[in-house]
Amino acid sequence: MSSSLSSSPLSNPSTSNNLETLNPSTFNSLTLHQQVILITGASSGIGAALPILLATQYSGTRLVLAARSQDKLETIATRCRDLGAEVLVVATDMADTEQIHALVAQALQKFGTIHAVVNNAGYGQMGPIELVTPDAMRRQFEVNLFGVITLIQQVIPIFRQQGGGRIVNISSIGGRVAFPLGGLYSTSKFALEGLSDVLRMELEPFNIRVSVIEPGPVQTDFFETANQHLESMITDPSQTAYRAALSDLTQLNQRLTQRAWSPEQVAAVILKALHDRHPQPRYVAATGGNLLLWLMTKVLPTRLVDRFWQKFYGIDRIQQDWQKNL
Numbered sequence: 130m131s132s133s134l135s136s137s138p139l140s141n142p143s144t145s146n147n148l149e150t151l152n153p154s155t156f157n158s159l160t161l162h163q164q165v166i167l168i169t170g171a172s173s174g175i176g177a178a179l180p181i182l183l184a185t186q187y188s189g190t191r192l193v194l195a196a197r198s199q200d201k202l203e204t205i206a207t208r209c210r211d212l213g214a215e216v217l218v219v220a221t222d223m224a225d226t227e228q229i230h231a232l233v234a235q236a237l238q239k240f241g242t243i244h245a246v247v248n249n250a251g252y253g254q255m256g257p258i259e260l261v262t263p264d265a266m267r268r269q270f271e272v273n274l275f276g277v278i279t280l281i282q283q284v285i286p287i288f289r290q291q292g293g294g295r296i297v298n299i300s301s302i303g304g305r306v307a308f309p310l311g312g313l314y315s316t317s318k319f320a321l322e323g324l325s326d327v328l329r330m331e332l333e334p335f336n337i338r339v340s341v342i343e344p345g346p347v348q349t350d351f352f353e354t355a356n357q358h359l360e361s362m363i364t365d366p367s368q369t370a371y372r373a374a375l376s377d378l379t380q381l382n383q384r385l386t387q388r389a390w391s392p393e394q395v396a397a398v399i400l401k402a403l404h405d406r407h408p409q410p411r412y413v414a415a416t417g418g419n420l421l422l423w424l425m426t427k428v429l430p431t432r433l434v435d436r437f438w439q440k441f442y443g444i445d446r447i448q449q450d451w452q453k454n455l
Contacts, residue, residue, distance in 0.1 A: 148242050148290050153336040156244075156292035161187040161404060165240045167232075169223055169280065170250030172196035174349035175299065177205045178392035179247065179399055180214070186400070188213035193236045193243070195221040196250065215240075223250040223276030224268065233283040245295035245403055246284050248277045253314045255359045255378060257371045261313050262362050273317035278324065285332065293336030297402050298325045302345045302415055306425045306434075309442045310374060329410055340402040343422075345415025346389035373450040374443035381442065390414060 151159075166183065170176035171194035180192050192214050194202050199220040206216040217239045221232045236243050251273040254265060281296060288294025303311060304318030322341060329339040359366075359378070366375035398414040413419050425434050439445050 148237070148287060150290060151292035153292045156294075156336060157406065159244065162189045164244035165191040165193065165236065165242055166245045166247065166403070167193040167195065167236055167243050167284075168247045168249060169195045169221070169276075170299075171205060172198045172201035175344070175347060175392045175395045175399070176247075176249040177201075178396040179249070180205060180209050180216070181212070182393065182396045182400055184209040184212035184214035189215070191215045191217075191240050193217045193219065193232070193240070195219050195223075195232050197222050223280070224271035226279050229276060229279045230283060233280070233287075237287070242291055243284055243287055243294070244291075245297070246280060247297045247299070247399060247403075248280065249299045249399075250276065251299065251317075252354050253311065255311055256313070256362055256375075257310060257369075258312045260363055260369060260371070265362055266313060269313050269317050270320075273314070274320050274324070277321065281328065285335075285337065288332075288337045289335045294338075295403055295408070296325075296328065296332075296337065296339045297399055298339070298341050299399070300325070300341045300343050302343050302413070302418055302422065304341075304343060305422055306438075308438055309444050310371075310378070326410070338408050339410075340408045341411045342395070342399055342402060343411060343413045343415070343418065344390065344395045344398075345413075345418050346385040347395055348386065348389045348391050370451060371447055373446035377443050377446075388416065390416070 161183065166180075168176055168179055171180060173196075176196065180194055183190050183192065192206075192209060194206055194209075194216060196202055197220060199218065202218040202220065206218050209216050217236060219232045219235050221228045223229065233243070252269075254261070254269050277298060284294065284296075298321055300321050301314075301318045303315040304322045307315040307319070325339050325341045328337075332339060359375075363369060363375070366372050369375065395414045398412050402408050402412055413422065415421070429437075
């Protein structure tokens with residue numbers, strides 16, 4: 130993550146003076162047709178489905194689409210423009226502070242303000258904590274957490290001046306219940322959940338609403354990306370103490386994919402969070418997700434929950450393999 134911190138977009142008097150100023154009641158009356166919505170991670174999956182859904186249902190909406198791939202963003206932008214949306218594309222690496230600042234500056238230059246931010250950029254990483262490299266740890270948190278904080282810090286003054294705003298952070302069921310072999314991803318999402326809770330309380334006086342979306346498995350390249358990161362860290366899983374579980378990850382991913390929602394289904398939940406006059410703190414986007422979380426966090430003993438996930442992810446086979454080789 131870039132260590133140099135450029136100034137806030139509001140530190141430039143000319144930029145600040147160009148922001149529209151609204152009182153909270155006026156801001157709350159704005160429809161999504163009238164809003165400027167910034168979406169990160171907008172080149173694929175959920176992040177690509179959301180702007181298309183917004184453009185389909187709210188012709189004339191103004192969208193700022195950010196991700197690393199300019200070409201993929203332009204493809205999504207073209208579809209949205211064909212549906213009547215006005216779109217700004219900004220290639221952005223969410224691990225780079227200066228690029229995040231430039232993203233906000235370009236959005237203000239184009240549209241004059243931002244009404245809502247959807248922090249969707251993020252990726253998954255598989256592998257036991259013991260074997261995760263320092264570089265992989267840093268990158269996971271730079272994208273999944275630090276970049277989110279940087280962007281939010283940039284838009285809070287904008288939201289406050291204009292009378293309100295919406296922040297929607299895309300977390301995961303894995304941000305409420307930790308899964309073995311995906312621990313670093315879960316850790317980053319647990320942190321995002323805590324960040325969202327704090328922001329929800331701190332920003333409510335300014336009419337800034339903060340919600341979290343918690344998807345379960347989604348039909349995206351999530352598992353493919355996670356496996357690629359795993360292969361880059363562990364060249365030969367069979368030579369590790371975790372080989373009994375790591376050898377079965379492909380089959381595990383296939384089982385999870387069978388229960389997956391489409392990106393469009395999750396995008397519809399995000400749209401609800403953006404549209405609701407009184408948004409909920411959390412929206413679960415998974416079949417049976419509310420029941421699962423209730424059982425796992427409120428009802429079942431921790432030891433029983435641990436055993437369930439250990440068996441589901443093959444951790445029980447690790448113990449058997451280790452004891453056999455003692």
